[in-house]
Amino acid sequence: MNNRRPLHVDEFLYFQGGECESLFAVKSGSFRSFMVNSEGVEQTIGFYLPGELLGLDSLQYGRFTCSLIALETCSVCELPLSRLTSLCSEIPGLPFQMMRVLGKEIASDHDKILALGHRSARSRIAGFLLTLSGRYDALGFSATEFNLSMRRHDIANFLGLTNETVSRQFTDLNKHGVITVKRRGVLINDLNALRSIVETGSAAPC
16 A cells, blocks of 8 residues: 555545546545536535545446545545555455445445435434444544534535535534534534434424
């Protein structure tokens, strides 16, 4: 694996439609993936955190199906496809990690379909926070206190909401003590309350 130079805020790691010669592992920082349709409309499709693999979507056709942009200063390790077989031999856990990531991507797609179905804005935000909590926990970080490196409009675009609705829901969850918002940081005070919101799809106050 090769270490790439650090990427800074709003710098692209790769572009939609570009030829894929390498996969990437996030060492630090976070990324946003998005697609642009034929009409130029942008759709955020995911966020990536330290320890996660990037570029697996390109393996079917050899080209990236989305663009990836840094949300903060980031560092990545490059895994050249030409060395992927030998790397799998050199790093015993790599094949399992790739399978785990593919499974996570499929599960994430299912969760997003559910979130964008008939759920309220409150439920979508609660589900988004729970998903981040689980991902940070799986990576060995705090499950209840983390930074939201993504901008509010990125979250809104990802969840199919307006910027105003996202801000209002964060403010309301903060007001009811479910979370504490600290600038771009979030402290989850009541995980069970978030789970209850998601399970019921409730739009009512907590």
